[in-house]
Amino acid sequence: MEALQNTLFLDACKRxxxxxxxxxxxxxxxxxxxxxxxVRANHDFLSMCKTPELAAEVTIQPVDIIGVDAAIxxxxxLVIPEAMGMHLEMKEGEGPVFDSPIRNEEDADxxxxxxxxxxxxxxxxxxxxxxxxxxNRVPLIGFSGAPWTLLxxxxxxxxxxxxxxxKKIIYNNPELAHRILYKLxxxxxxxxxxxxxxxxxAIQIFDTWAGILSPRDYLVFALKYVxxxxxxIKRNGEPIIYFPKGVHYRMRTTADCGADVIGxxxxxxxxxxxxxxxxxxxxxxxxxxxxxxSEPNFIRREARKVLEAYxxxxxxxxxxxxxxxxxINPEHARALVDFVKEESSAYHLKxxxxxxxx
Amino acid sequence: MEALQNTLFLDACKRxxxxxxxxxxxxxxxxxxxxxxxVRANHDFLSMCKTPELAAEVTIQPVDIIGVDAAIxxxxxLVIPEAMGMHLEMKEGEGPVFDSPIRNEEDADxxxxxxxxxxxxxxxxxxxxxxxxxxNRVPLIGFSGAPWTLLxxxxxxxxxxxxxxxKKIIYNNPELAHRILYKLxxxxxxxxxxxxxxxxxAIQIFDTWAGILSPRDYLVFALKYVxxxxxxIKRNGEPIIYFPKGVHYRMRTTADCGADVIGxxxxxxxxxxxxxxxxxxxxxxxxxxxxxxSEPNFIRREARKVLEAYxxxxxxxxxxxxxxxxxINPEHARALVDFVKEESSAYHLKxxxxxxxx
Numbered sequence: 001m002e003a004l005q006n007t008l009f010l011d012a013c014k015r016x017x018x019x020x021x022x023x024x025x026x027x028x029x030x031x032x033x034x035x036x037x038x039v040r041a042n043h044d045f046l047s048m049c050k051t052p053e054l055a056a057e058v059t060i061q062p063v064d065i066i067g068v069d070a071a072i073x074x075x076x077x078l079v080i081p082e083a084m085g086m087h088l089e090m091k092e093g094e095g096p097v098f099d100s101p102i103r104n105e106e107d108a109d110x111x112x113x114x115x116x117x118x119x120x121x122x123x124x125x126x127x128x129x130x131x132x133x134x135x136n137r138v139p140l141i142g143f144s145g146a147p148w149t150l151l152x153x154x155x156x157x158x159x160x161x162x163x164x165x166x167k168k169i170i171y172n173n174p175e176l177a178h179r180i181l182y183k184l185x186x187x188x189x190x191x192x193x194x195x196x197x198x199x200x201x202a203i204q205i206f207d208t209w210a211g212i213l214s215p216r217d218y219l220v221f222a223l224k225y226v227x228x229x230x231x232x233i234k235r236n237g238e239p240i241i242y243f244p245k246g247v248h249y250r251m252r253t254t255a256d257c258g259a260d261v262i263g264x265x266x267x268x269x270x271x272x273x274x275x276x277x278x279x280x281x282x283x284x285x286x287x288x289x290x291x292x293x294s295e296p297n298f299i300r301r302e303a304r305k306v307l308e309a310y311x312x313x314x315x316x317x318x319x320x321x322x323x324x325x326x327x328i329n330p331e332h333a334r335a336l337v338d339f340v341k342e343e344s345s346a347y348h349l350k351x352x353x354x355x356x357x358x
Numbered sequence: 359m360e361a362l363q364n365t366l367f368l369d370a371c372k373r374x375x376x377x378x379x380x381x382x383x384x385x386x387x388x389x390x391x392x393x394x395x396x397v398r399a400n401h402d403f404l405s406m407c408k409t410p411e412l413a414a415e416v417t418i419q420p421v422d423i424i425g426v427d428a429a430i431x432x433x434x435x436l437v438i439p440e441a442m443g444m445h446l447e448m449k450e451g452e453g454p455v456f457d458s459p460i461r462n463e464e465d466a467d468x469x470x471x472x473x474x475x476x477x478x479x480x481x482x483x484x485x486x487x488x489x490x491x492x493x494n495r496v497p498l499i500g501f502s503g504a505p506w507t508l509l510x511x512x513x514x515x516x517x518x519x520x521x522x523x524x525k526k527i528i529y530n531n532p533e534l535a536h537r538i539l540y541k542l543x544x545x546x547x548x549x550x551x552x553x554x555x556x557x558x559x560a561i562q563i564f565d566t567w568a569g570i571l572s573p574r575d576y577l578v579f580a581l582k583y584v585x586x587x588x589x590x591i592k593r594n595g596e597p598i599i600y601f602p603k604g605v606h607y608r609m610r611t612t613a614d615c616g617a618d619v620i621g622x623x624x625x626x627x628x629x630x631x632x633x634x635x636x637x638x639x640x641x642x643x644x645x646x647x648x649x650x651x652s653e654p655n656f657i658r659r660e661a662r663k664v665l666e667a668y669x670x671x672x673x674x675x676x677x678x679x680x681x682x683x684x685x686i687n688p689e690h691a692r693a694l695v696d697f698v699k700e701e702s703s704a705y706h707l708k709x710x711x712x713x714x715x716x
Binding site for chain 1: 517519520521522525526529530569571572573574575604606607624625626627646647648649651652653656660663683685
């Protein structure tokens with residue numbers, strides 16, 4: 001296999017010297033791109049996930065159009081519960097919905113044990129195909145939902161304001177929660193190992209709902225299982241990014257979870273966070289996604305603040321603090337990427353290929 | 359006017375010695391109580407707000423039924439935008455909705471300047487009547503939305519996931535945002551001063567959407583105006599509680615906003631927070647509201663953790679980290695209140711009426 005032409009992202013994940021800060025954008029393969037909408041017009045969301053040619057096509061679009069330093073495979077975190085036998089529907093305007101959420105032991109027992117090569121082969125095929133079509137231009141990121149976030153969706157059935165159902169279960173029947181989390185841990189680790197085997201150069205674990213938990217419950221129901229997932233993943237140094245959205249506590253414990261990179265949303269102060277954990281892990285983030293609604297000059301001003309907040313030196317991957325919103329002007333996304341490419345070298349000590357330790 | 363029989367809440371707000379930790383519950387006058395639902399069955403929500411007899415009745419219910427140490431006037435934070443001329447509808451299952459949200463200068467100019475004695479007299483009447491009917495048993499809390507949170511509702515029109523509309527305005531047209539925030543600051547200060555004149559013993563400022571802002575934007579768009587509101591409020595030592603939900607940054611600056619008490623949600627570590635700001639302000643919170651779904655034994659265990667987290671000494675008001683949910687068993691709310699009443703004296707040095715400085 002030939003070497004990657006752009007290793008900025010992988011180097012930054014490992015806190016190795018880079019000439020500039022790499023950037024990719026969560027949900028970069030998505031509805032804000034007209035080229036994506038053109039594909040989506042003829043296929044529903046799940047069919048796109050399940051058709052490697054289509055998944056590869058939209059995965060590569062932002063590399064060509066926006067110029068990001070890494071691709072992330074087009075898929076959804078809910079493919080695991082779907083593979084376990086839950087019926088998933090994508091409802092326009094509402095997002096993904098499970099019509100029969102899990103509420104008791106019987107529902108939990110009905111979940112299938114899954115094998116990634118069997119039940120999620122379409123994702124692996126999409127990864128292999130995308131790798132071939134990317135032709136080593138940039139690395140490819142695979143991903144999964146974290147056990148806690150998958151459990152939350154599986155119990156709530158859909159997005160929620162108070163997360164009453166999953167909270168009822170963790171408080172009244174924690175054994176049931178742990179039983180499902182345990183199952184999910186195996187499934188997620190197996191799935192991510194398979195993604196790496198299929199060609200993923202790095203992995204992101206999305207823990208979108210970690211922040212609804214109290215600091216103690218976060219350790220017990222979310223982070224513990226992420227730890228186990230990371231321990232179980234078979235990899236050859238491929239970096240792992242953990243993104244516990246909304247979590248602003250237990251930073252040092254989070255940095256010890258085994259991930260190479262921790263992702264942060266826009267409410268987190270990157271200066272303080274780097275002071276706390278920057279000697280252990282790289283940091284990904286954290287521009288407010290809604291900043292991209294504003295004019296390019298304002299976007300650049302705000303992006304510079306993110307670079308300033310992290311400061312000089314290695315270990316920063318630029319990203320938004322959450323997924324790009326569907327009604328963002330693609331020119332604004334490109335303005336952000338261009339700015340980071342042009343301006344971020346001032347924050348690094350490496351010049352050209354002469355590595356100077358920072 | 360006779361003296362209050364229960365001054366625990368007011369004493370704790372001022373960090374004066376108390377025999378035990380006072381407790382009240384956000385949204386304690388609400389749908390989880392069958393007695394409330396009995397009133398609500400015959401009146402819509404806004405009519406209840408606007409009819410002092412009904413508002414007083416449901417305000418006092420939790421004092422009788424749950425045994426809280428303070429009442430909070432039954433009302434809604436959106437009465438200010440409604441008084442300014444925005445049409446407010448309470449949609450079942452969705453909550454409050456403004457059909458014509460504010461999106462530009464013209465909409466902003468169309469907002470009426472309001473006078474609390476004129477446009478919100480029904481709230482003041484409800485406060486006066488409730489004070490009479492409470493007969494000095496417990497203090498009465500008045501409240502308002504903070505300018506930022508009111509602006510968010512006025513621009514979004516309803517609850518939101520990404521708050522794209524208000525973010526668009528603060529990033530693309532900050533002058534418009536500041537213009538409305540300035541108007542709201544006057545209205546909120548005037549309204550809260552009038553509530554105190556009408557008999558409110560304390561005031562809570564709800565900044566429900568403060569946590570959607572980056573730390574810097576929080577200072578510029580939320581906290582700055584709360585500062586101004588508090589400066590403008592005419593009061594005679596009545597304590598002010600500021601509740602910036604979701605905010606976990608700029609704690610020391612928040613503690614300097616002029617409020618006597620800062621309220622926190624359940625993701626905040628009370629031990630660390632008290633270490634940071636406990637010499638400046640009292641602290642309110644912060645049991646996860648969903649803990650009340652569990653059995654009383656579990657509720658007591660979790661409530662004890664909150665008492666432990668704050669620790670011994672003065673300046674703690676027990677509350678949930680957000681409003682009580684509508685499907686909570688009232689027995690569970692009572693179990694929480696009873697527990698705090700019985701067990702919290704161990705955290706205080708004052709015995710009976712012998713004040714021992716802590």
